[in-house]
Amino acid sequence: MLDGAMSALITPFKNSLIDEEAYEYLIQRQIKYGMDACVPVGTTGESATLTHKEHMRCIEMAVNVCKGSGVKVLAGAGSNSTAEAIELAQFAQKSGADGILCVSPYYNKPSQQGLYEHYKVVANSVDIPLMLYNVPSRTGVNIEVETAIRLFREVKNIFAIKEASGSMERIIEFNQHAQDMKVFSGEDVINYPVLANGGRGVISVTGNLLPDKISELTKYALSSDLNASKRINNELYDINKVLFCESNPIPIKAAMYLSGLIKNLEYRLPLVMPSKENMRLIEKTLQNYEVLK
Numbered sequence: 393m394l395d396g397a398m399s400a401l402i403t404p405f406k407n408s409l410i411d412e413e414a415y416e417y418l419i420q421r422q423i424k425y426g427m428d429a430c431v432p433v434g435t436t437g438e439s440a441t442l443t444h445k446e447h448m449r450c451i452e453m454a455v456n457v458c459k460g461s462g463v464k465v466l467a468g469a470g471s472n473s474t475a476e477a478i479e480l481a482q483f484a485q486k487s488g489a490d491g492i493l494c495v496s497p498y499y500n501k502p503s504q505q506g507l508y509e510h511y512k513v514v515a516n517s518v519d520i521p522l523m524l525y526n527v528p529s530r531t532g533v534n535i536e537v538e539t540a541i542r543l544f545r546e547v548k549n550i551f552a553i554k555e556a557s558g559s560m561e562r563i564i565e566f567n568q569h570a571q572d573m574k575v576f577s578g579e580d581v582i583n584y585p586v587l588a589n590g591g592r593g594v595i596s597v598t599g600n601l602l603p604d605k606i607s608e609l610t611k612y613a614l615s616s617d618l619n620a621s622k623r624i625n626n627e628l629y630d631i632n633k634v635l636f637c638e639s640n641p642i643p644i645k646a647a648m649y650l651s652g653l654i655k656n657l658e659y660r661l662p663l664v665m666p667s668k669e670n671m672r673l674i675e676k677t678l679q680n681y682e683v684l685k
Contacts, residue, residue, distance in 0.1 A: 394464055394491050394521055394551070395574055395592040396428030397610035399599030400436035402641050402648065403450060405658035410446055412453060414654050418600070419457040421653075425684065426607035427599060430454055431493055433468035435530060436597050436641045441660035444476075448483050455488045466595075470495030470525060474510050478517045491521035493554060493595070498531035504539045515547045522549055527556035527578060537565045544573045554578045554595050555586070563589050580606075580632040584625035587613035597644050598632055601651065604684055634677045637670045639663065647674050651683040 399422055404414040422430045432454040433439040433447050442450070451467045458465050467484035469492040471477040477494060484492050494514055496507060515522045524543065528534040534557065543550045555562060556578030566575045567590035577586035577594040587594070587610065599606035605624055613621035635643045642659065646666050649657040657665070666674065 394429060394466060394523070395576075396614065397426070397599065397603075397607045398429040398431050398466060398576075398593060398595045399427055399603060399606070400431045400434045400595050400597055401450075401454070402600050402645050402654075403433070403437040403439075403442065404645075404654045404656065405660070406656050408658065410449065411654070411656065412449075414656075415450070415453055416457050418653065419454055421685075422599070422603050423458065423461045423463045425603040426611075427463060427603050428593070428607075428610075429464035429466050429490070430458065431466045431468060431595055434493055434525075434595070435495070435527065436600070436644065437468060438641060438660050438663065439468050439470075441663070444480070447480065448487075451484050451489060452487050459488070464490040466491045466493050466523065468493050468495070469514075470497075472497040472499050474513055477510070477514045481514055481518045481522070485518045485520045489520065491523060491551075492518065493523045493525050495525040495527065496531045496533055496535050498533075501533050504536055507533065507535055507539055508543060511543050511550065512547050515543075515550050519549065521551045522547075523574075523576070524550065524553040525556070525578070526553060529556075537562055537569070541566070541570045541573065544570060552576060552592070558582070560585055560589070563591065566590070580635070581629065583609060583628075584613065584618075584622050587621060588618055597635055597640055598628060600644055601635075601647050601653070601683060602628070602631070602681060630677050631681055634674055637673060638666050642666050643670065643674055646671060647678060650675050650678055652685070653683070 469480035552574035
């Protein structure tokens with residue numbers, strides 16, 4: 393079962409290269425604090441600026457670390473090129489990933505029919521489950537509800553969608569017209585409302601920092617203890633907001649550095665350090681939370 397609490401993993405760097413020791417530690421920490429799955433090389437993992445070799449290495453490491461733990465791997469395998477997305481999807485399957493997260497093609501702004509054809513071809517190139525990833529603020533194109541449901545109905549291994557549009561109306565529409573399609577929250581600030589309206593899990597940025605809290609919030613909601621889930625979601629409001637004070641993953645990596653979870657604070661250009669003002673804001677907000685090592 394690919395559902396529950398998942399973190400969109402950051403990719404730590406050291407001297408401009410992937411810090412493999414830090415990456416393995418961060419994944420082990422996800423396992424330790426009760427996450428159901430980890431998601432390497434998504435948006436938060438700076439996949440857009442990784443080489444294909446680096447992208448594949450991150451998937452390999454995630455699979456190897458999670459092996460035998462019961463924690464699943466939903467590997468990022470999206471691209472604005474359908475051929476490249478197929479290559480990454482097939483590599484993820486070969487490496488032992490449990491499923492793939494496939495972001496809608498960015499920059500070229502395909503039509504809804506183009507999105508349908510893209511996802512159908514990518515999904516049919518593998519046997520493992522595929523989750524659609526709708527994040528129009530990043531990609532410039534919106535996967536319309538009708539298109540997503542059509543893909544779910546017609547392509548056997550498309551099982552879910554990560555919704556990072558911020559639209560609760562879309563969540564309710566999915567629940568109304570395709571209750572057997574799994575919907576995942578892609579925005580931490582509305583994790584609870586999504587789960588309370590039929591969502592089957594979250595793919596969290598905050599989960600990098602506070603996997604224990606994101607895991608608890610999700611498990612409470614899925615076991616129908618909505619009051620407990622809502623309480624945690626409210627507790628996390630300030631950190632959820634501050635982690636998007638600049639483009640993701642700039643703030644989350646800064647927060648993890650300030651919390652001692654990573655030793656080096658490095659980004660790939662064109663991403664740069666947060667402003668001094670935002671760094672102070674992140675540091676101040678962290679004082680209200682206990683970050684477990």
